[in-house]
Amino acid sequence: MKVLVPVKRVIDYNVKIRVKPDGSGVETQNVKMSMNPFDEISIEEAVRMKEAGVAEEVIAVSIGPQQAQETIRTALAMGADRGILVKTDANLEPLAVAKCLKALADKEQPQLIIVGKQAIDDDSNQTGQMTAALLGWAQATFASVVKVDGGNAQVTREVDGGLETITVTLPAVVTSDLRLNEPRYASLPNIMKAKKKPIDETSPADLGVDETPRLEVLTVAEPPKREGGAKVEDVAQLVDKLMNEAKVI
Ligand code: AMP
Numbered sequence: 001m002k003v004l005v006p007v008k009r010v011i012d013y014n015v016k017i018r019v020k021p022d023g024s025g026v027e028t029q030n031v032k033m034s035m036n037p038f039d040e041i042s043i044e045e046a047v048r049m050k051e052a053g054v055a056e057e058v059i060a061v062s063i064g065p066q067q068a069q070e071t072i073r074t075a076l077a078m079g080a081d082r083g084i085l086v087k088t089d090a091n092l093e094p095l096a097v098a099k100c101l102k103a104l105a106d107k108e109q110p111q112l113i114i115v116g117k118q119a120i121d122d123d124s125n126q127t128g129q130m131t132a133a134l135l136g137w138a139q140a141t142f143a144s145v146v147k148v149d150g151g152n153a154q155v156t157r158e159v160d161g162g163l164e165t166i167t168v169t170l171p172a173v174v175t176s177d178l179r180l181n182e183p184r185y186a187s188l189p190n191i192m193k194a195k196k197k198p199i200d201e202t203s204p205a206d207l208g209v210d211e212t213p214r215l216e217v218l219t220v221a222e223p224p225k226r227e228g229g230a231k232v233e234d235v236a237q238l239v240d241k242l243m244n245e246a247k248v249i
Pocket residue numbers: 006007008009036038039061062063064092094097114115116117118119120122123124125126127128
């Protein structure tokens with residue numbers, strides 16, 4: 001079984017996001033970039049499947065600029081076998097990303113695509129679902145346990161108020177949630193080995209995908225600044241403030 005794992009290059013989750021002064025987006029110049037955390041979880045899951053003898057090959061795909069190759073190298077250092085860079089300088093929307101993934105799936109014929117539940121930069125939570133729809137495949141979103149058994153996958157999903165376990169027939173798209181696993185750190189020998197693993201290059205145009213955006217970002221703004229709190233002397237003062245200042249009781 002081949003497993004395809006999309007890995008997105010995003011602003012590192014530790015970086016404090018700065019909005020551009022003209023409100024057109026966020027500052028990405030001279031900012032540390034890393035693999036989307038949910039994609040690290042997907043790679044870890046796929047590599048564990050390979051180690052368990054369930055998967056034969058793990059392919060990491062990134063759609064982005066030349067530097068997205070570094071993100072693919074990280075996936076290769078974690079244990080993926082080869083990479084595909086779909087090179088573009090445009091910021092592709094989830095639908096265009098899903099179309100690229102569909103084109104690659106048609107070519108590579110994986111039995112499983114493990115997509116992150118969301119990218120931490122756009123928070124869209126759309127790509128996995130759209131990819132499944134375009135392929136006409138089953139989908140199991142927000143996975144916290146995935147067990148592949150023959151032609152099926154049993155997936156435990158994180159739903160409101162608990163867990164739901166479903167069975168989907170393969171090929172399928174699974175989206176990974178935070179508790180699926182704890183991704184490994186790549187060891188130095190594996191980082192060195194990853195340099196020799198192959199990365200193919202293609203482009204949205206080669207895959208027949210139109211990059212034209214369908215959404216227009218009107219404005220991006222920082223969240224409102226938090227106002228300082230105040231200490232109250234006693235319960236009576238608290239109740240008074242809640243009644244007369246905040247007017248919530
Ligand atoms: P989103 O729907 O944008 O929240 O993204 C969900 C998931 O789709 C991510 O965690 C990635 O697995 C995948 N994805 C989205 N955009 C890209 C991209 N440009 N390159 C690779 N994978 C992507």
